[in-house]
Amino acid sequence: MFEQNYNFAFLDEASKREIRRATLKAIAIPGYQVPFASRELPIGRGWGTGGLQLTLSLVGKEDVLKVIDQGSDDSVNAVSIRRLVEDTTGIRTTESTEEASIIQTRHRTPDHPLRNDQIMVYQVPKPEPLRDVEPSETATARMHGEMDYSPMWLALYENIVKYGNMARGADYPVMINKRYLMAPSPIPRWDNPKFHYAGFLSLFGAGREKKIYAIPPFTHVESLHFDDYPFEIENFDGASCIDCGSANGFLQVIPAKGGTWIHRCSDTAFCLARRNASLKNAEVQA
Amino acid sequence: MAYVTVTGGQTAIQEAEKYVKYMRIGQAETILDLNAVQGQLRLLIDKVMSEGGLYAPDEAALALKQSEGDVMEAAFLLRAYRSTLPRTHVTSTIEPDDMRVIRRISSSFRELPGGQMLGPTVDYTHRLLRFSLRKESTSDVQEFLEQYLPNIAPAHTVTSMPKVVELLREQGMMEAKLADVDEEPFDITRERISYPAPRSARMQMLARGETGAMCALAYSSMRGYGIVHPTIGELRVGYVSMYVPHPFAPEDPDRALYIGEMLVTEVESINNFKQSNEGKPVMVLGYGLTIGQNELKAISMAILERSLDTVGTSPAQDEEFVLTHIDCVESSGFVSHLKMPHYVTFQSEIDRISQSQAHYDSKDKTSSIAKDAVTEGAMEHV
Numbered sequence: 001m002f003e004q005n006y007n008f009a010f011l012d013e014a015s016k017r018e019i020r021r022a023t024l025k026a027i028a029i030p031g032y033q034v035p036f037a038s039r040e041l042p043i044g045r046g047w048g049t050g051g052l053q054l055t056l057s058l059v060g061k062e063d064v065l066k067v068i069d070q071g072s073d074d075s076v077n078a079v080s081i082r083r084l085v086e087d088t089t090g091i092r093t094t095e096s097t098e099e100a101s102i103i104q105t106r107h108r109t110p111d112h113p114l115r116n117d118q119i120m121v122y123q124v125p126k127p128e129p130l131r132d133v134e135p136s137e138t139a140t141a142r143m144h145g146e147m148d149y150s151p152m153w154l155a156l157y158e159n160i161v162k163y164g165n166m167a168r169g170a171d172y173p174v175m176i177n178k179r180y181l182m183a184p185s186p187i188p189r190w191d192n193p194k195f196h197y198a199g200f201l202s203l204f205g206a207g208r209e210k211k212i213y214a215i216p217p218f219t220h221v222e223s224l225h226f227d228d229y230p231f232e233i234e235n236f237d238g239a240s241c242i243d244c245g246s247a248n249g250f251l252q253v254i255p256a257k258g259g260t261w262i263h264r265c266s267d268t269a270f271c272l273a274r275r276n277a278s279l280k281n282a283e284v285q286a
Numbered sequence: 287m288a289y290v291t292v293t294g295g296q297t298a299i300q301e302a303e304k305y306v307k308y309m310r311i312g313q314a315e316t317i318l319d320l321n322a323v324q325g326q327l328r329l330l331i332d333k334v335m336s337e338g339g340l341y342a343p344d345e346a347a348l349a350l351k352q353s354e355g356d357v358m359e360a361a362f363l364l365r366a367y368r369s370t371l372p373r374t375h376v377t378s379t380i381e382p383d384d385m386r387v388i389r390r391i392s393s394s395f396r397e398l399p400g401g402q403m404l405g406p407t408v409d410y411t412h413r414l415l416r417f418s419l420r421k422e423s424t425s426d427v428q429e430f431l432e433q434y435l436p437n438i439a440p441a442h443t444v445t446s447m448p449k450v451v452e453l454l455r456e457q458g459m460m461e462a463k464l465a466d467v468d469e470e471p472f473d474i475t476r477e478r479i480s481y482p483a484p485r486s487a488r489m490q491m492l493a494r495g496e497t498g499a500m501c502a503l504a505y506s507s508m509r510g511y512g513i514v515h516p517t518i519g520e521l522r523v524g525y526v527s528m529y530v531p532h533p534f535a536p537e538d539p540d541r542a543l544y545i546g547e548m549l550v551t552e553v554e555s556i557n558n559f560k561q562s563n564e565g566k567p568v569m570v571l572g573y574g575l576t577i578g579q580n581e582l583k584a585i586s587m588a589i590l591e592r593s594l595d596t597v598g599t600s601p602a603q604d605e606e607f608v609l610t611h612i613d614c615v616e617s618s619g620f621v622s623h624l625k626m627p628h629y630v631t632f633q634s635e636i637d638r639i640s641q642s643q644a645h646y647d648s649k650d651k652t653s654s655i656a657k658d659a660v661t662e663g664a665m666e667h668v
Contacts, residue, residue, distance in 0.1 A: 012372055018476075035478035040365040045619030047626060070629045077626050079295035107630045125623065137606055138481045164645030169634035188634045208616045210478040234637040252629050253636065266630060 009056040010088040015039055019057035019212070023203060026214035031176025032144070033127050038210040041084075048081055048106055049207030051123035055085060055104045058119065065093045066100035071108040071250070071266035078106070097269050107170065109191040111249035111270040116199035116217060122185045127206040127213065129173040129183040149181050152224070160229055172231070175222045176215060188266075190233045190250040195221040239263040244274035310354050323347040332549070332578025333357060337614050338364030339475070339494045341548050341577055358496070358618045365615050368475075375530040378542050382552045382575065384446050387524035389579075392450050394519050394556055400447035405523060406579070450520040451554050451571060460556070461568045481606045488609060492590055493576055495612035497583040503612070504586035507593045507602035514593040514602070516555035516572050523551050523579050551576050551584040557592050 009016065022036035041049045059065060067082040069075035073095040081104065082093050094100050097112040104121040114120070130140040133151040143149065152173060159167035166172075170186040174195065184192060185204060195202060195215055202215040215221060225231035240247040242262050249270050251263040265271035311317065324331055324347040334346040338361040345364060353359035389405025392398055404410075454460035471486035472479070474494070479487050492500070508515045529542035555572035562568050574587030593602045594609075601607050611617060 006370055011369065015369075035480065037473075037476045037478055039369040040362070040615060041369060042366040044622060045362075045615050046621075046623035047619065049619075070627050074295040075627055076295045076299055079299055083296075083299075106626075125620070137610070141480075163638075163642035164649070165638065165641050167638055167642055169638045170631040186628075186631045186634075188630050190634075208620055234634055235641075250630070250633075252633050266633070 006088055008089055009059055010041065010084070011039060011053070011056055016057040019053050022212045023054065023057070023214065026203070026212045027201070027216045029180075030216055030219050031180030031182040031213060033211040033213045035210055036212050038207045041207070043080060043084060045208045046125065047077060048104075048123040050205030050209075050212070051104050051106070051121045051207075052081055052084070052205070053207060054121045054203050054205040054212065055102060056088075058102060058121075059085065059089055059091055061089075061091060063091055063101045064099055065091060066095060066097065066103045066269075067093070067105070068103065068108060068110070068267075068269070069106040071110075071252070072268045074268065075106075095269050096273075107186045107188075108250070108266060109187060109194045111265070111267040112273065114198070114200045118200050120200055120202045122187070122202065122204045124183065124185045124204045124206040124209075124211070126171070127183055127204065127209050127211040129181045144180060147179065152181060156224060156226070160226070165232070166225075166229065173224050175224065177219050178222075181224075182213065182215075188234055188250055189223070189231070192221075192223045192231070193233070195219075197221070236263065241265040241271060244271045244278070246271065246274055318351050320344070320347045320351060323350055329579060330355075330357065332580050333497055333583075334360045334364060336577040336580055336583065337361040337494060337496055338368065340364045340368045342367075358614045361496075362615050362618070377545070378529045378531055378539065380526045380528060380548075380550075382522070382526055382550070383449060385522055385524035385526050385550070385552070386547070387447055387522050389523040390447060390520065392518065392520050394450060394517050395453075398450055398453065407581075447522075449554065451556065454519070454556070454569060459559075459569050461562060461570050479609065481609075483605060483609065488594065488605065489573075489575075489591065491609045491612065492574070492587045495583070495587070496614035496617070497580060497586070499612045499614070499617065500586035500590060501582055503602045503608055504589035504593075507589055507600065511600040512593050512602040513561065513596055513598065513600075514557060514572065514589050516557045516589060516592065518585065518588075519554045519556040519571075521551070521553050521581060521584065523549070523581070526550055549578050551579055551581055553581075553584040553588040555585070555588040555592065561592070561596055 007013065011019075019036060022034045026032065026034045038050065039053060041052055043049060043052065055065065065082065065085055067073065067078045067085070069078035069081075072078060073082075085091065086093055097103065097110045097114070100118065102119045102121060103110065103114075104123070106123045109120065128137070128140050130143055130149070130152060133155050134140050134143065143151075156166050156168070159165065168189075170188050171183055172189045172192055174182050174184050174192060176182045184195065197218050197220065198215070199217050201217055204211075204213045204215075206212075223231040234250065236247070236251050238247065239251060239261070241249070241251060241264050243264055246265055250266045252266045254262040254264060256262045265274075324343050327347075327350065330350060331343055331346045334349060334357060335341055335343065337357070338346065338349075340346075342364065345367060346360065349360035349363040349367075350357075353363060387403065387405075389407060390400070390403045392402060451460050455462070472484045472490070474487055474490045479491065483491070504514075506512060525547040527547050528545050529539075530545055532538065532541040532543055535541040551574075553572075553574040555574070557570040557572055559567040559569050561570045570592065572588035572592030574584040574589075574591065576584045576587060590602060590608055593600075594605045596603050
């Protein structure tokens with residue numbers, strides 16, 4: 001617990017308001033990276049301080065927060081972030097996707113469908129989708145301004161020539177509202193389609209890079225692809241979760257002896273809900 | 287009955303915190319006294335305050351104790367603490383010309399008005415381990431002070447020495463002083479820097495930069511990846527007075543309120559006239575200023591500040607490259623974030639490698655895939 005009395009949600013009110021103003025601008029210009037004066041927080045810079053600043057600026061006393069890291073509520077970093085918000089706000093937190101009003105996440109969108117009144121807050125390590133093809137911030141700002149995304153198309157094309165596919169794993173670039181190329185943060189490609197005309201608000205915070213951007217509800221979101229090389233989500237070859245049997249969620253693989261794999265749901269809350277539901281069914285039948 | 291989630295994360299963190307505490311003090315015979323840290327690890331305190339961007343010797347000592355002496359971690363603790371402090375006042379511009387100097391050297395002139403003053407430095411001390419320090423006692427200190435203090439002149443600090451570069455300006459060899467800019471400086475803690483950055487933002491980034499990173503970049507410029515290799519016109523270490531404008535007479539400098547003094551290191555470097563851009567060739571100034579006594583950083587800052595104004599392709603000449611990579615909280619934060627789980631991204635990578643390997647295996651060595659891709663790869667504009 002904190003030894004001193006910090007302000008509600010750690011940051012001072014003026015800082016929170018500044019972050020909310022940047023957020024409003026981000027919502028008004030879907031996919032555009034809004035610069036903001038990112039504050040240092042008591043967790044590592046590069047460990048979710050962008051998402052955390054969004055969360056801290058948004059939470060009110062009535063909010064219920066869920067924090068996940070790689071799909072898990074119990075991941076040490078999720079625990080650490082949740083504990084910081086609990087300690088500085090006293091608000092209720094949850095592991096249930098349905099109960100949460102704000103969900104801060106590192107690199108997953110829950111597999112349970114979201115409601116329109118829920119807000120997703122994504123932690124972003126590299127907000128600039130063009131950074132892989134252009135190291136300079138000055139140059140990428142110009143490219144966005146001119147909607148010059150040809151180096152990205154070329155990079156994808158070169159991968160097809162070399163590897164037979166787009167060869168991009170997570171953080172697969174998306175075009176927002178047919179205008180801005182955007183890094184969806186390193187979520188698996190599996191989660192990209194969930195953004196398209198989604199009813200919920202998605203906010204993205206990059207603390208170290210000092211950028212906030214957003215996908216407002218009901219926005220056109222398209223993952224980059226060619227006519228003859230469609231966008232593909234991860235393929236699990238029909239595998240299902242060893243715990244809940246689901247083949248409908250993103251799976252994480254666990255190497256097993258003999259060169260085989262075990263599959264388990266990446267979204268632990270989704271998996272738990274399924275297991276509890278089947279237990280309940282079994283009890284009812286018994 | 288229902289499944290419950292495993293809550294190992296919380297327990298693991300708590301156990302890790304206990305283990306750290308044990309490593310920090312579990313085998314200590316005497317507990318580290320903060321006065322001792324602050325009084326005897328002076329240069330470390332200065333570095334932490336400078337990189338943390340907060341002049342707070344007490345908190346810097348605490349941060350160092352808490353972080354078991356990890357400088358970057360200590361600077362980070364100060365920076366996070368800084369985020370919680372409301373900004374109530376802004377000091378008036380400090381005047382390093384009126385510094386209460388404890389050390390002042392010039393590599394440009396052997397003799398100069400005001401003289402050279404070695405002050406506290408180990409520059410000319412042989413770097414031999416002094417084994418006698420193992421048994422240093424308070425009575426040794428007492429004895430030393432009794433001999434040392436009466437013999438130092440009351441004016442072992444000097445105020446208001448003329449600047450060396452001013453002498454060169456009088457000779458017409460040095461570029462003219464930048465005109466006083468009467469505008470609100472950029473504030474890197476309140477706005478995101480963009481490039482090209484205003485000079486005030488650039489100087490703030492450098493003043494808060496990490497000593498090691500800045501030293502490496504300055505070194506690269508001197509060695510050949512860049513063109514800046516200056517002569518030190520003047521290096522001063524001393525105390526500058528800090529004032530805040532009087533709330534009822536903010537425009538009147540005479541009524542400004544004295545709030546204390548701060549130790550700083552200031553470097554003015556003199557650079558080759560070939561770096562002057564236009565007109566009559568003149569020598570060009572490089573400037574460095576840092577909290578505390580940190581001469582390596584102040585010199586590095588003077589080199590980088592100058593280097594960023596030169597044109598070329600070396601890293602130390604690229605403003606965006608230098609300024610975005612010298613902040614220790616940001617660089618250490620991002621490098622260390624690799625310790626966090628990356629299961630999802632890695633999973634996504636595994637999926638791609640499987641497909642790419644299959645592609646490789648299936649491909650005939652004289653494959654026409656590349657050609658096919660060229661002819662059929664119609665681009666869809668989304």
